[in-house]
Amino acid sequence: MTRPGAGGPPMMRGPVEKARSFGPSVRRLLSLLLSYRGFMAVILVAIVVSVALTAVAPRVLGHATDLIFDGVIGRMLPAGLTKDEAVTGLRARGDETFADMVGSMNVIPGVGVDFAAVGRVLLIVLALYVGSAVLSWLAAYLLNIVVVGTIRGLRADVEDKVHRLPLRYYDTIPRGDLLSRVTNDLDNLSQSLQQTISQFLNSVLTVIALLAMMIWISPLLAVIAVLTVPLAFGATAFIAKRSKPHFMAQWSSTGKLNAQVEEAFTGHELVKAFGRQHEIEATFDERNDKLYESSWRAQFISGVIMPTIMFLGNLNYVAVAVVGGLRVASGSLSLGEVQAFIQYSRQFTQPLTQIGSMFNLMQSGVASAERIFDILDAEEESPDPVDPHTPADDHGLIAFDDVSFRYEPDTPLIENLSLVAEPGHMVAIVGPTGAGKTTLVNLIMRFYDVDAGRICVDGVDSRRMTRDDLRERIGMVLQDSWLFGGTIYDNIAYGDPTATRAEVMEAAMLSHVHHFVRTLPDGYDTVIDEEGGGVSAGERQLITIARAFLAKPTILILDEATSSVDTRTELLIQQAMANLRTDRTSFVIAHRLSTVRDADVIVVMEDGHIVEQGNHDQLLAAQGAYCRLYNSQFAGPVEAT
Template sequence: MPGAPSPEDKARSFGPSIKRLIRLLAQYRVMMVVVVGSIVGSVVVTSIAPRILGHATDLIFNGIIGSRMPAGITKEQAVAGLRERGQGTFADMVASMDLTPGVGVDFSAVARVLAVVLGLYVAASLLGWLAAYLLNIVVVGTIARLRAQVEEKVHRLPLRYYDEAQRGDLLSRVTNDLDNLSQTLQQTIMQFLNSVLMVIGILIMMVWISPLLSVIALLTIPAAGVATAMIAKRSKPHFGRQWASTGTLNAQIEEAFTGHELVTVFGRQQQVMDSFDDRNEKLYDSSWRAQFISGIIMPTIMFLGNVNYVVVAVVGGLRVASGSLSLGEVQAFIQYSRQFTQPLTQIGSMFNLMQSGVASAERIFDILDATEETPDPLEPQSPAADTGRIAFDDVSFRYLPDAPLIEELSLVAEPGHLVAIVGPTGAGKTTLVNLIMRFYDIDSGAITLDDVETRAMTRRDLRSRTGMVLQDSWLFGGTIYDNIAYGNPSASREEVIEAAKASHVDHFVRTLPDGYDTVIDEEGGGVSAGERQLITIARAFLAKPTILILDEATSSVDTRTELLIQQAMAALRTDRTSFVIAHRLSTIRDADTIVVMEQGRIVEQGTHEELLDARGAYFRLHQSQFSGALD
């Protein structure tokens, strides 16, 4: 795809893509500030809660120990008695505890602590809900804006882009990849922010409780970081191949469905299924590898977290026994250590989602970064007259730099004249009319419309003066009336019907049960190929163009209908310049000028009789069509 290499064609950079996604969210910076603030508040409250809950544990544990001691003595006396009995370790622990011998658990104090903890968790939940609500607005709005940017970009891309792109892959980018990016943003942004802030908050609380245990817990971070980086590095290329394979498979499916009748006629169903199986297998392989390798991150971090938990529990128990820490502090620290590894685990598990989303984002950015059509002039010109005189002056054009197609072509089409373009396949006939429409820009020379160079006009102005009917008829889902009115949405119903009568659509439409309100799909189901072509011709007639271009437009109609269309075209040619690309020479006998092209050059031009008398290229084409059967 021009300007849009697939993920396996070049190395991708994770960081710049993330930064670009962040810039997309900048439109909602106020909401994002509130989101981050809510998450920070939720994390702070959640981080404080275990420490307060540890105080409840101390109240219960201290009460139980105090109730087992004799009443009426002080704590110092109780500690001295324990030491006299040789229970020095227990005495150290009691000395560090806040208790009164003979007094049990203060359940009212415990209830107050639990009420505070409950309130903190409710506040954390409300803040989390607010952050999720606002973030959903941000993500949905960002994706809607990105989808609109892609849609606008699609209409600014040159025809060359679509000629070289696979339609199925392009559709996959603007549908599957956008949906995948949306899901990724929704599932990872809040979780990632919450996890990172939670790690920071918990780390502060852990250091506050015990620097020694904190050092032990921190050993998990570098180990988890190294493991995550190594695994992510191996999985990232597979995510790129996964979405590239998805686009390729969609292109193959779209092609097979579009050409289903042809596949059936030639009995190539098995070859199509074999091709599908091969590409499906590649998608399966890349998807399996990407998901499996990235899926190792989470169990790896969980293993490291469990090892850390065991070490903290053992060392913490020893610290409680020595009186350096209270049981509630160790309980809170163990809870923190579990919470500490949980966000690390979540961050690790998000890497497969993030890499998949970034791979999709890069494919979308490829479209947004693709080279657009050359911009319209800042001060466009518009023809003062509207006669439809087209002139080619030494025009040269090539699709590829090293493959010349049209060289130094000169041609004048006078107003109201019918110019027929004939020649063998690949001679440049369709290219010639594409240059008139500025689907491609010429390399040198000039094309003028009523003495104004087409490159000095806006494309909209140029194309609004042109009606074009292609060999492949195109209809969209809707009524026959809507399909004809597409040529001029402001036309009245009478004008639509008049155009239908002029193109001989009216007679067969009135035989349908719903007439002009008959609904057809984009494939034209319910009408024949010739009738579809007549509808597209009616659409062009309704536009009342200054220039009329028909690219083998009568190839799908029968001889009688073709004759009727030619008669209608003769009436419509008044004050209009018409270009007709034709292979059947019988359809262009009455053309004012017949242009014969070979290898991008005009080798002959004149009327039908003049060219036959010249006995040149046109004569040979004529003989091949009308004398071949006799030979």
């Protein structure tokens, strides 16, 4: 593929981040989680009950403290007196503060601590905490099922979406960034959901439960404790708002860095051949520094939330302790109630601290979710027609009728092109780089749809056919001989998964694959990777031709299939392609004009237009564009000698 004005699709410089507000993205994530409504309902109930048990426990534990304190004070008072008589005696001695405190307590003068009652209370507290822990574990277990299932569904949706996206989409986003979105961002989202949902629900419900318990014990102390809440939320919102852009930049930089690394590793031989290692390293360092800068800022800014809330919580603790002590001394509250309240106040700041600390994870997860949603929201290929047409015949007649196409709206490429490829004929497409040759092939395959005019296959507009129906009739052999990880047999059989082994072997023989496969230790079971390791470039090309052979297409497209191989291998490939073209309509794109001299029709393209067409002899006699191309390849060296 080349630049837009040169016959190929455009490439953008990097991923475009489409910033969304935090709320809509969170609501969209919640809608995905709600596909597990039953599990979510159980999780919510379990968390609510767990939080309620945890909230009640300090109040019950405060009763144990009161029992102990009552026993201690009771042992200090003379035995045989009633509480009222003891209080009256204290007031007579002028000890009003102590008298008020004793009057508010359940003491029996001369009686010590009732350890049996204390033991019963402690067992109740233990039961409350155990029950809370079991329910919390159950909620975490079910939530893990929900999150993992949601991410699995989201990953499947992304995979399905990838196959529905037009080729134009892949031409506008670096492959490394796309891979980063469907791997790194999905993993980051999964971790964020697992670490935040349960904790967030637990923290919010804990705040509500503890607030209710504190109001029950002492409205005055509750007001003092609540004063820090708006300050904490205000600080959290202020800081989180400033961390969001940095998290977006962090994941954007991650995608760009992955794209650069993938590009450098894929073309490492070329990098070394041209001695551009230092330039690649400099680019890597620059993008790595940007990633470091955005990551550092995001983590630092969001990390300020927790110490800020802890500072406010410590101020609240001091105020509650002072005022609570005064209330105990005045007899307005018992020591156990103040102890429970102080415990509540400390627990009250803890969930606020957790909510604050979760915001960096939430911001990071939502930023990743938005990048995934960018893929899911991308414009898809136009749908296949509801009432598709199928050609009555299968001869391979291709007709371009006044076709116009452009990659960019303001950059014309192909204008008013008309061409007919007769069944069984070989149509060669030649021309300078950027003339629109590969674009013509993309239009036949409907990788792109024409802007005007139509392309007919055996008399039917290709847009009235389903893409599967159209592409089943077409076989392609590209300049880049892409193979899949697996055996040679599997790579050939990819052309027709229903083919028998005998049919695969026949395709291999016709394409001259069999003769070199016999020299391999494992023959057709030789395992190769996606880069074709273990076989040469020409042998890889022969395997792709065998794959096309096996598919038995009516229409054959050969795009620079011999441009990167040696002369001997080129001859083998040409023989294989000659066999493959038999009784098929074929389009051959070639820069080496020696490979197309026998074509039935040679189409010469320049700037998206057909400037000449005819056979080899006719075009040479015309002394036009084809003649100039031919002489530039063959006559030039002769004159030079």
